[in-house]
Amino acid sequence: MTDIKKEIETQEILVNMGPQHPSTHGVFRMVLSIDGELITDLTAHIGYLHRGAEKLCETMDYRQGIGFMDRTEYLANFNAELSYVMAVEKLMNMEIPERAQWIRMILVELNRLSSHFMFVGAFGVDCGVFGTPFLYSFRERERLIDLFEEITGDRMMYAFFRAGGLAWDVPVNFESRVEEVLLSSEQGIKDMDGLLTQNEIFLARTKQIGKIDAIDAIDWGMSGPSLRASGVDYDIRKAEPYLFYDQIDFDVITGKNGDVFDRYFVRLQEMRESIKIIKQCLKHLNPGKTLAEGASRNLRTPPGEVYIRTEAPRGEYGIYLVSNGENRPYRLKIRSAGFSNLQALKDMVVGSYIADAVVILGSIDIVLGEVDR
Amino acid sequence: MLINLLVVNPFLDNLLKVLSLVGLMTISAMSLIYLERKIAARFHMRLGPTRTGPAGLLQSVADALKLLGKEDIRPKSADPWSFELAPYFVFIPAFMMLVTVPFTLLLNVQMFTLGLLYLIAISSVSIVGWVMAGWGSDNRYALIGALRAAAQGISYELPLVLAVLCIAMLSQSLNLNVIIESQSTLPNILFQPFPLFLFFTAALAEMNRSPFDIPVGESEVVGGPFVEYSGIRWSMFFLAEYTTLLVMSILIVALFLGGWAWPFGENLGTFWQIMLTLLKTSFVIFIIFWTRVSIPRMRIDQLMNFCWKVLIPLAFLQIFFNGFILVLELPKILLSISSIGLLALLVVIVNKSIQNLNKEIVS
Amino acid sequence: MKGILRSMGVTFSAFLRKPVTRPYPDIHKKLPETGRAFPILLWDQSHTEPYCTGCHACERACPVECMSVIMKDNPNHINNGGTSKRKKIIDKFWIDYARCMRCNICVEACNFEAIAMNNTWSGHETSVYDRKDLIMDLPQLLAQHRSGNIDEWVTS
Numbered sequence: 001m002t003d004i005k006k007e008i009e010t011q012e013i014l015v016n017m018g019p020q021h022p023s024t025h026g027v028f029r030m031v032l033s034i035d036g037e038l039i040t041d042l043t044a045h046i047g048y049l050h051r052g053a054e055k056l057c058e059t060m061d062y063r064q065g066i067g068f069m070d071r072t073e074y075l076a077n078f079n080a081e082l083s084y085v086m087a088v089e090k091l092m093n094m095e096i097p098e099r100a101q102w103i104r105m106i107l108v109e110l111n112r113l114s115s116h117f118m119f120v121g122a123f124g125v126d127c128g129v130f131g132t133p134f135l136y137s138f139r140e141r142e143r144l145i146d147l148f149e150e151i152t153g154d155r156m157m158y159a160f161f162r163a164g165g166l167a168w169d170v171p172v173n174f175e176s177r178v179e180e181v182l183l184s185s186e187q188g189i190k191d192m193d194g195l196l197t198q199n200e201i202f203l204a205r206t207k208q209i210g211k212i213d214a215i216d217a218i219d220w221g222m223s224g225p226s227l228r229a230s231g232v233d234y235d236i237r238k239a240e241p242y243l244f245y246d247q248i249d250f251d252v253i254t255g256k257n258g259d260v261f262d263r264y265f266v267r268l269q270e271m272r273e274s275i276k277i278i279k280q281c282l283k284h285l286n287p288g289k290t291l292a293e294g295a296s297r298n299l300r301t302p303p304g305e306v307y308i309r310t311e312a313p314r315g316e317y318g319i320y321l322v323s324n325g326e327n328r329p330y331r332l333k334i335r336s337a338g339f340s341n342l343q344a345l346k347d348m349v350v351g352s353y354i355a356d357a358v359v360i361l362g363s364i365d366i367v368l369g370e371v372d373r
Numbered sequence: 374m375l376i377n378l379l380v381v382n383p384f385l386d387n388l389l390k391v392l393s394l395v396g397l398m399t400i401s402a403m404s405l406i407y408l409e410r411k412i413a414a415r416f417h418m419r420l421g422p423t424r425t426g427p428a429g430l431l432q433s434v435a436d437a438l439k440l441l442g443k444e445d446i447r448p449k450s451a452d453p454w455s456f457e458l459a460p461y462f463v464f465i466p467a468f469m470m471l472v473t474v475p476f477t478l479l480l481n482v483q484m485f486t487l488g489l490l491y492l493i494a495i496s497s498v499s500i501v502g503w504v505m506a507g508w509g510s511d512n513r514y515a516l517i518g519a520l521r522a523a524a525q526g527i528s529y530e531l532p533l534v535l536a537v538l539c540i541a542m543l544s545q546s547l548n549l550n551v552i553i554e555s556q557s558t559l560p561n562i563l564f565q566p567f568p569l570f571l572f573f574t575a576a577l578a579e580m581n582r583s584p585f586d587i588p589v590g591e592s593e594v595v596g597g598p599f600v601e602y603s604g605i606r607w608s609m610f611f612l613a614e615y616t617t618l619l620v621m622s623i624l625i626v627a628l629f630l631g632g633w634a635w636p637f638g639e640n641l642g643t644f645w646q647i648m649l650t651l652l653k654t655s656f657v658i659f660i661i662f663w664t665r666v667s668i669p670r671m672r673i674d675q676l677m678n679f680c681w682k683v684l685i686p687l688a689f690l691q692i693f694f695n696g697f698i699l700v701l702e703l704p705k706i707l708l709s710i711s712s713i714g715l716l717a718l719l720v721v722i723v724n725k726s727i728q729n730l731n732k733e734i735v736s
Numbered sequence: 737m738k739g740i741l742r743s744m745g746v747t748f749s750a751f752l753r754k755p756v757t758r759p760y761p762d763i764h765k766k767l768p769e770t771g772r773a774f775p776i777l778l779w780d781q782s783h784t785e786p787y788c789t790g791c792h793a794c795e796r797a798c799p800v801e802c803m804s805v806i807m808k809d810n811p812n813h814i815n816n817g818g819t820s821k822r823k824k825i826i827d828k829f830w831i832d833y834a835r836c837m838r839c840n841i842c843v844e845a846c847n848f849e850a851i852a853m854n855n856t857w858s859g860h861e862t863s864v865y866d867r868k869d870l871i872m873d874l875p876q877l878l879a880q881h882r883s884g885n886i887d888e889w890v891t892s
Contacts, residue, residue, distance in 0.1 A: 015513050023592040037517075037673055064799035067839040126592050128670025130583055132747060135417035139756050153772030153853065159839045167840065171770070194746040195667070198739030200727050201584055202669045207730040297844065354517065355593050355672045416747045420757040667747040668740060720737045 012040060015354070019048045023126050023358045026368030030345070030357070037353050042346045046339075049372040054332050061327045062088050062163055062299045070157040072334060073370045075118050078104075078111040079312035080370075081161040086242065087308040087319040088163040091301040092294070099288040100165035105243045106178060106281045107151070107160070108310075109274045113185055114144040115313035116271045119365045120192050123264055126362035127205050133195055140188030147181050164295025175282055182275050189271050197265065206261035210348035210360035213258055220344040224315025224337050225266045226364055230258030236311040244284070250277050260356075263363040300327045314338050314365055336370040394471050402615035403433035409662055416666040443604035448511060451601065455509030460602070460609035462502025466495050467613035470620045473549065474627075489547040492624065493534055496579060499613065500526040503588065503598050506610075510601035518597020521673055522581065522588035528680045529578035529585075535688035536572035539565055540628045542695045543708070553632035557639055560631035564705060567691055567712040569629045570719070571684060576621040578676070580614065583665040587673050622657040626650060630657075683722055687715050764857050773859025774833050775842055775851050777874070779882040783820040785812055786878055787850030790826040797845035802835035804828075829877060833862055833870040854880065 018029035027048035033041040053072050057065040066081055073080035082104060089096060117137040124133025145155050151170050152160040160167050171177075196202050212220075217230040227234060235252040237245040253269040255262025303325040309318035315337025322331040341364050349357045407422070407430065414421030422429030447456055473488040485491050500523055507519020541547055543564060544555040562569055578585040589597040599610050626632055630653050633646035641649070671679070694711040697703075758765055775794075778787045790807025808827035812818030842851050853859075858880060864870055 013513055015517070022595060034517075037521075060799050063841060063844075064797070064839075067799055067837055067841075071837075124669070128583065128586070128590055128592060129668065130413065130665045132417055132666045132750075135419060136750070139418060142756075150768040150770065153768070153770040153840070153855070154838060157837065157839070159841075167844070168770075171768075191746055191750070195743050196669075199669065199743045200723055200737065200739045201671055201675075202743075203727050203730060203739070204675055205669055205672060353672055353674065355587075355590070355670070358592050415755065416751050418750050418753055418755050418757075420755050420759065423759060663744060663747065667743040723737055 010035070017357070018045075024361065025122060025366055028342075028361070028366065028368055028371070030361070032349075032354065032357060034354060037355075039349055039352055039354060039357055042349050042357070044342065044345055046342070046368075047372050049368045051373070053373045054334055057332045058329055062301070062329070063297065065329070065332070066161065067157065067159045070159055071369060072336070072373050073312060073314075073317065073367060074156060075367050076111045076115040076313045076317075077156065077158050078107045078161070079115075079310060079317055081158065082108055083308050083310045083312075083317050083319040085161045085163045086310065087306050087321040088299065088301060090306045090308060091304055091321065091323055092163065092299065094164050094292050094294060096292055097165055097289040099169075099286060100290045100292075101243050102281050102284050103166060103170055103174075103290065104161065105245070105248075106278050106285075107148075108243075109278045109281070110144055110147070110178070110181070112313045113271055113274045113278075114141045114148075116267045116274075117141045117144070117185075117188065119267055119313075120196075120264070123359075123362045123365075124192075124196055126358050127196075127202060129195070133192060136188060136191050136195065140185050143181050143184050147177055150177065162291065162295065163299055164292035166290040169290045175285060178278065178282060182278060185271070186275060189268065189275075193268060197268070203261065205355075205359060206264060206363075207259055208257075209260045209352060209356050210363060211257065211259045212344055212348055216347060217258060217344065220347070221340040222315065222344055223340060224311065224313070225253075225270060226263055226315065226341045226344075228253060229255035229262035229266045231256055236309055236316060240309075242308075242310060244281075247284075248277050248280050250280075260359055260363040263365075267365070298327055300325065309335070312337055314367065314370070315341060317370075334370075334373055336373065338364075338366040338368075338371040342366055342371055391472075394468070398468060398471060398612065398616050401619050402612045403437060405615045405618060405658070406436070406611070407433045408658070412659065412662045413666050416663070437608065440604055440608040445604045445606060446601075448601050450511040452509040452511065455505040456601075457509075457606075459502045459506035459509055459598075460606045460613075462505055463499045463613045464502075464609045466498040466502075467616040467620070469495050471616065474620055474623050485548070487547045488549045489537055489541065489552070492549075492620070493530075493537060496533075496617070496620075497526060497530050499617070506602070507598035510598070512601050514594040514596070515598050515600050518588045518590075518594045518600070521594075522598060524673070525578055525581070525585065525587060525676060528677060529575045531575075532571050532680060532684045532688055533575035533579060535685065535692060536568040536575065537628065539568040539571075539688075539691055539695055542692070542699060549627050549632075553627050553634045554639060556631040557634040560629060560635045562629045564708040565629065565691075565712050566709070567687070567715040567719070569625070570716060571688055571691075572625060572628065574684065576625065577661065577664070578680075580617050580621060582618070582661060584668040584671050585676060586670055587676060590670055592670075618658065618661065619654070622654045622661065623650065625657050626653040683719065687719060691715055767855055767857065769855055771853070771855035771859075772838050772840055773854040773856070774836055774838060774862065774872075775831060775877075776854045776859070776880050777826075777829065777877040778850055778852055779878050780820075783812065783818075783822075785810070785820055785822070786826050786874075787848050788826040788829065789822050789824045789848055789850070790829070791824075791847065793845045793847060794842035794851055797841045799839060799841065800835050800837050802832040802837075803842065804830045826874065829874040831872050831877060833872060834867055852881075856880075 012033050012035050015032045015034055016029070017032060018024035019027040024030070029045040029048065031043040031045070032039050053068050057068055066084060069080040069084045070077040117140050121134040121137030125131060148158060149155045151174065152158040212230055214230045214232050217227050218232065231254055233252055233254050238252055250273045253266045253273060255266050301323040303323055305322040307318060307320045309316050316335065317337055318335030320333040320335065321329050324330040345361065345364065348360050352360070410432070411421040422432035425432040425435045447453065470492055473485055473491055503522040503526070504519045507515040507522070540552060540561055543561060544552045546552055581588050599607055602610065633650050637649070691712060695708065698707045698711070780787050790805050792805050795803045795805045805826065806828040807824050810818070810820055810822045810825035812820045813823055814821060838853065840853055843853055862870065
């Protein structure tokens with residue numbers, strides 16, 4: 001055996017995945033050093049989508065900044081907007097009308113649903129199904145986005161939340177439309193579940209792959225479903241409830257093992273929880289105002305600093321905002337879940353196969369707009 | 374007049390047949406691509422091509438014209454000989470396979486006595502082309518893809534041959550027409566469901582189709598060996614892929630579903646025999662498309678384990694049972710029982726290995 | 737094996753369902769009345785002049801600085817023998833649709849309800865061959881509302 005090794009010279013080769021590789025979910029680039037099919041090292045390169053959103057927001061007043069929050073987290077725009085407007089509201093010490101809060105909750109959960117649909121679809125394609133989960137999830141996501149278009153007027157960049165409430169009230173048929181969309185979403189989740197969860201090849205591809213235990217996950221600063229898959233029962237909606245999450249009955253889904261399958265399954269279950277939350281929220285929806293009294297168009301916050309975090313589909317989406325009393329932030333820092341979750345990638349990937357690297361990256365569910373800002 | 378000429382001049386006869394085969398190959402590949410796009414679209418709840426011609430029928434023609442018009446790019450650092458020749462090494466074997474395919478009793482170019490052996494032998498030549506393409510492109514994705522293709526193609530050659538062997542034992546011949554004729558009362562699928570599964574799986578792996586599309590897996594190696602190809606050379610790979618798909622499906626029909634003979638006997642007219650073959654073939658092709666849209670891709674080590682540790686031992690068991698039953702001239706029903714038993718064993722093994730994955734979670 | 741069969745069952749049930757595709761250029765989906773395409777200027781039919789007085793409010797509010805506004809004295813003002821009450825009126829107005837991020841802030845900023853987001857398909861189908869063609873001037877911005885070719889929500 002040793003003689004053969006001496007005679008045959010083997011060599012590790014570097015394989016460059018991305019920024020144009022189809023399964024890096026955007027413009028992420030990872031350089032794999034591989035020994036045959038096994039990965040021995042990984043270098044991740046980010047920053048291809050860096051647009052300086054934080055710095056840009058410092059040159060804009062608080063209302064103008066909302067549009068830029070959409071463009072950082074472009075799969076869960078409402079969640080991003082929510083963190084931003086909540087930070088401004090906390091600085092201003094504003095009272096938000098109850099109706100606006102409930103509508104915000106519904107929209108945020110619907111957005112979580114659409115973002116998770118996107119994840120499941122892209123993840124299924126990463127596993128190698130020929131487009132089917134992607135198309136099924138887009139079928140449902142399309143209905144959600146149609147609903148968002150009816151409410152906000154835009155399909156992706158909603159710019160709908162305002163410091164103090166909402167830009168305008170939702171249409172009259174809002175409740176019936178939401179129920180309609182939820183019905184089809186349930187069907188979509190059922191389809192996904194049937195297509196992937198029990199499939200033997202899918203299980204073989206995802207179980208025991210990319211494992212990360214609870215302690216490592218916390219050390220890397222992971223959050224959201226990726227953290228909960230490792231068995232940590234931590235959800236900001238429960239841990240420090242914002243909006244009216246404390247009045248709502250829902251479960252925090254956790255995995256056991258922290259492998260790729262758990263990260264997939266936690267998200268799939270979370271979609272069902274989201275539907276549960278939305279259904280409860282709809283019952284609390286009473287007519288009323290949607291914009292607070294003191295919310296002028298051009299806000300001037302008192303000096304101070306504030307950190308607001310919310311549970312976005314990918315994890316903790318935090319806004320750190322420093323104001324020096326002007327109508328624009330002095331400093332804005334976005335703590336994005338994708339960026340922190342991505343740090344653990346090397347730990348998960350090294351030692352597995354090339355095909356696994358793709359699946360593991362898919363299971364973290366990064367949005368490059370949020371990672372690079 | 375023409376018929377007289379054909380009978381008199383065997384050379385002209387064969388030339389005509391070969392030429393018509395080239396036409397058949399192109400047309401079948403184009404229509405298969407169209408069908409795959411349409412059927413996959415329906416599985417996705419999409420519409421598929423609609424805009425080129427009525428119901429998008431001319432889409433494949435448009436694609437073919439576009440590919441013909443494209444520039445044939447060769448990377449600077451590619452090895453010219455292996456890069457340029459590789460498509461032919463994939464294309465020509467696929468074409469040669471068509472020669473002995475049994476559409477009907479009389480209609481094929483050349484019916485060899487050892488036709489099955491010839492088919493199996495030719496089908497593995499294309500691996501050379503894949504490796505040449507991967508090595509010659511000087512691209513790491515292509516290299517990984519080519520090596521995967523080689524490993525997978527050679528491994529799955531074995532279950533393929535073993536499945537064919539089971540059938541050959543049953544009908545005592547390697548001539549495809551004899552095999553089909555022997556099924557005129559009952560098709561082989563009734564006696565040999567496990568070899569059918571074996572052949573189907575191995576054929577999928579040979580054709581690099583899902584769930585065994587590891588060499589070309591778009592989400593990992595972005596098209597594998599032909600990542601650097603474009604235009605006409607790339608379309609030759611495609612043509613070969615779909616011709617192999619057609620041949621393998623007809624082969625499944627001939628070996629297991631009774632070809633043109635079952636269920637109406639041998640005396641059906643040529644036209645109806647062709648129709649019967651085509652009907653059965655389209656059914657098999659539909660199932661292949663169906664698996665493609667439903668099943669994730671396997672990983673290379675799982676693929677190898679599945680082949681060497683599960684399929685091949687079970688295939689040998691089947692051959693052993695077949696020989697035992699046939700030599701002792703036991704009733705034929707035992708063949709079915711043994712085969713179904715092996716199929717059940719396979720299911721048990723797969724379920725067990727998946728459960729083992731779960732067990733590690735608990736511990 | 738059961739799971740694989742289940743997957744195939746799901747895909748087959750989808751095979752039998754109706755496709756959900758909207759063949760876009762043939763069939764245009766009905767846009768919601770809240771729809772937000774690019775901003776356009778509104779035309780006051782009763783005085784045959786734009787509502788816009790060129791007050792620069794939208795220009796200042798725009799986060800991406802896609803607007804340029806020049807104001808002038810209104811020749812149609814009552815003092816000049818006209819019919820309008822607007823002392824000042826828009827002279828030149830450009831919106832660079834390539835820069836616009838359709839955030840609706842200009843509409844909120846406007847005190848005269850002179851600007852609105854286009855909620856018809858013509859606002860979405862704006863592809864051109866040259867980027868310069870996306871810089872719209874005053875007649876282009878006014879044309880759609882002037883011809884009355886607009887849905888309800890915009891003007892209210």
